[in-house]
Amino acid sequence: MKKCILLLCAVLAVAQAFSQPDNPFFPAKRLITTGIYYYPEHWDPNRWERDIKRISEMGFEFVHLAEFAWFKMEPEEGKFDFAWLDKVMDLCAKYRLKVVMCTPSATTPAWMRYQYPETFLMNSQYIRGEHGTRQLSSVVNPVYRRLVARIVTQMAQRYGKNENVIGWQLDNEPEAKHDFSPSSQEAFREWLKKKYHSIDTLNTVWGNAFWSQWYNSFDQIILPNVNLVGWWGSNPHAVLDLKRYLADAQGEFLDFQAHILREHISSHQFITTNYTAVSTGADPRRTKLLDFATYTAYPNGGTYNIGQQGFRLGNSNLILFAAEYYKSVGGVTGAMEIQPGTVNWGNFTPLPLPGAVRMWLYHIFAAGGKLACSYRFRQINYSAEQYHSGIMETDGETPSPGGYDYMQFMKEMNILRKEADTRAPLPEKLAKRSTAVLWNLENYWSFDQQRQTRQWDNWNYPVKFLQIARSLGAQADVVPETADLSKYNVVIVPAYELADSGLIKNWQDYAAGGGHLVITCRTAAKNRAGYLWEAGWAAPLTALIGARITAFDMLPDQYYGDVQTKSGHYKWNNWGDLLQPGKNTETLAVYNDQFYKGAAAVVQRKLGKGTVTYIGVDTDDARLEKDVLKDVYTAAGATTEQYPPGVFVYWRDGFYVAVNYSSDDYTMPMNSAAKILIGERTVKPGGVLVWKE
Numbered sequence: 001m002k003k004c005i006l007l008l009c010a011v012l013a014v015a016q017a018f019s020q021p022d023n024p025f026f027p028a029k030r031l032i033t034t035g036i037y038y039y040p041e042h043w044d045p046n047r048w049e050r051d052i053k054r055i056s057e058m059g060f061e062f063v064h065l066a067e068f069a070w071f072k073m074e075p076e077e078g079k080f081d082f083a084w085l086d087k088v089m090d091l092c093a094k095y096r097l098k099v100v101m102c103t104p105s106a107t108t109p110a111w112m113r114y115q116y117p118e119t120f121l122m123n124s125q126y127i128r129g130e131h132g133t134r135q136l137s138s139v140v141n142p143v144y145r146r147l148v149a150r151i152v153t154q155m156a157q158r159y160g161k162n163e164n165v166i167g168w169q170l171d172n173e174p175e176a177k178h179d180f181s182p183s184s185q186e187a188f189r190e191w192l193k194k195k196y197h198s199i200d201t202l203n204t205v206w207g208n209a210f211w212s213q214w215y216n217s218f219d220q221i222i223l224p225n226v227n228l229v230g231w232w233g234s235n236p237h238a239v240l241d242l243k244r245y246l247a248d249a250q251g252e253f254l255d256f257q258a259h260i261l262r263e264h265i266s267s268h269q270f271i272t273t274n275y276t277a278v279s280t281g282a283d284p285r286r287t288k289l290l291d292f293a294t295y296t297a298y299p300n301g302g303t304y305n306i307g308q309q310g311f312r313l314g315n316s317n318l319i320l321f322a323a324e325y326y327k328s329v330g331g332v333t334g335a336m337e338i339q340p341g342t343v344n345w346g347n348f349t350p351l352p353l354p355g356a357v358r359m360w361l362y363h364i365f366a367a368g369g370k371l372a373c374s375y376r377f378r379q380i381n382y383s384a385e386q387y388h389s390g391i392m393e394t395d396g397e398t399p400s401p402g403g404y405d406y407m408q409f410m411k412e413m414n415i416l417r418k419e420a421d422t423r424a425p426l427p428e429k430l431a432k433r434s435t436a437v438l439w440n441l442e443n444y445w446s447f448d449q450q451r452q453t454r455q456w457d458n459w460n461y462p463v464k465f466l467q468i469a470r471s472l473g474a475q476a477d478v479v480p481e482t483a484d485l486s487k488y489n490v491v492i493v494p495a496y497e498l499a500d501s502g503l504i505k506n507w508q509d510y511a512a513g514g515g516h517l518v519i520t521c522r523t524a525a526k527n528r529a530g531y532l533w534e535a536g537w538a539a540p541l542t543a544l545i546g547a548r549i550t551a552f553d554m555l556p557d558q559y560y561g562d563v564q565t566k567s568g569h570y571k572w573n574n575w576g577d578l579l580q581p582g583k584n585t586e587t588l589a590v591y592n593d594q595f596y597k598g599a600a601a602v603v604q605r606k607l608g609k610g611t612v613t614y615i616g617v618d619t620d621d622a623r624l625e626k627d628v629l630k631d632v633y634t635a636a637g638a639t640t641e642q643y644p645p646g647v648f649v650y651w652r653d654g655f656y657v658a659v660n661y662s663s664d665d666y667t668m669p670m671n672s673a674a675k676i677l678i679g680e681r682t683v684k685p686g687g688v689l690v691w692k693e
């Protein structure tokens with residue numbers, strides 16, 4: 001009996017570890033909640049009821065309101081008018097729609113520009129922003145802060161206890177924009193004083209002995225202005241601090257709003273914001289008060305992607321990465337904006353392939369997304385986004401193709417809600433492939449200044465490893481360096497340039513404890529301040545990877561070098577570390593040409609109970625990296641799949657979910673017990689498939 005109880009406890013513990021963790025804002029059984037942006041201020045009030053009724057009939061579950069409506073809520077300074085919004089809220093309640101309320105700080109009313117021009121930011125030419133568009137405020141300006149605090153307080157007092165409001169979105173697509181205004185200059189100096197205390201410490205960390213950059217006092221410092229001085233003038237250590245300061249200021253501005261809301265709102269209302277899927281400035285991990293972070297997803301902005309239909313299906317890497325990365329705040333995420341059809345800002349704006357919007361929705365869902373909301377309900381017939389499609393056509397009554405896709409998705413979610421098993425444990429084969437990709441923005445900022453070759457793709461380099469892990473059938477998270485790595489069977493550290501001995505020790509402990517660690521080129525080349533080591537190249541890594549990096553090479557765009565492994569030849573030209581392995585290190589790949597023919601390109605060693613693999617070469621087609629990783633999974637006791645580029649397969653709540661961004665049909669390998677719930681076994685381009693095994 002005692003044994004049985006112990007066994008039961010063990011089984012329950014495993015089941016809990018792997019099923020969807022409970023989240024206070026999103027009941028597991030609902031799987032995902034869907035919503036739509038509606039801007040009542042854009043339309044004649046006599047249209048509101050028709051539109052909101054329609055939103056409800058189409059199957060949406062919440063409406064996203066007030067994001068850019070500051071002018072309407074505070075038409076004159078200090079005079080508030082919420083009567084119109086109350087009416088819309090009443091209509092939402094009448095039609096059983098929940099509300100996500102937004103703080104309007106991204107667009108300011110005209111009176112603000114007139115009365116307080118200092119609230120606008122300045123660009124790198126020191127030209128002040130003007131009224132008339134969005135995201136032009138200086139988030140550190142005290143007057144702007146005061147005015148934001150007032151409107152946010154008013155909104156929180158009015159809607160913070162409203163049962164129908166499920167949560168709040170702060171601002172819109174926070175960006176951590178460069179801001180050279182006097183307020184920002186002052187805030188930067190304060191930030192530096194707090195960090196360095198003494199000017200000589202700053203001088204040392206910034207390496208100011210170079211080119212007479214030495215400062216006598218903090219008062220002499222201005223924001224490094226790369227645009228004016230040119231690249232040769234930019235001090236990489238100072239620019240790294242500039243990026244950190246901007247991201248901190250952005251994060252602190254969001255926390256400032258969240259703090260005000262928290263004082264007034266009910267605990268059932270969440271606080272989030274909607275970062276862009278690719279956010280190179282704002283760092284969600286720097287906020288402290290968000291319940292979770294969401295992202296905005298516009299996969300198709302006129303790029304080619306995979307095969308002939310790729311330009312209609314969009315960039316398959318976008319949701320792939322964002323859906324994992326944004327979970328690093330609060331453990332869950334979702335898409336606050338999904339492209340509903342064509343956009344107005346693309347390089348070119350093709351019609352999405354019929355079904356593409358549904359596939360993007362399924363991708364968000366597959367990756368564990370808790371909410372899927374779209375920008376916007378009605379296509380507007382005036383102003384800057386006239387050419388941007390909506391869920392409804394310009395007549396306001398006819399659903400667009402994206403609208404139909406959305407309706408289908410919402411109908412299908414009702415089927416899946418009945419079929420879901422939210423306590424289902426992760427299938428064992430997936431648990432064995434559990435993977436983490438370590439990433440942070442600081443490395444991006446550092447590379448952005450010193451890419452060394454125009455072929456170094458800062459953003460897409462780590463994404464490539466997520467893509468490889470997925471193509472091998474692994475569930476993969478994107479995690480910060482502070483994450484508990486012991487949960488993962490494989491940990492990938494792609495080009496983690498800024499490191500310190502503590503971090504390297506964590507990696508070492510992870511591998512020694514039985515983990516399979518994969519480190520790639522450009523990792524630990526610098527310390528946190530951006531200094532190269534006063535030792536060999538990436539010297540702190542030598543012991544861990546069991547090899548010395550003697551040099552690195554890169555080739556011209558049109559010229560390829562050859563790397564050879566036991567299974568074949570691979571082309572490379574982006575980056576190649578020349579490795580000299582130690583005595584217990586195995587060489588997995590060598591350079592097969594150039595004057596250094598025979599030098600190692602990929603090495604591996606055993607460490608304690610685990611392994612460490614170092615991939616020193618960066619290839620365009622990722623074939624080499626993929627083959628190396630496949631062997632790592634095998635060594636880790638995991639099986640792998642061979643999904644083609646653009647086919648992603650996920651597992652959640654007892655389902656497998658597949659999406660196909662490629663231009664070819666793909667027939668899914670399935671066991672005979674599989675039960676298809678949505679789609680067909682052969683998944684068409686832009687198609688989806690949901691099944692249980």
Ligand code: GAL
Nearest residue numbers: 172173296337343344375388
């Ligand atoms: C997003 C933005 C929306 C809308 C949309 C158009 O980046 O958050 O407000 O402008 O782009 O595609």
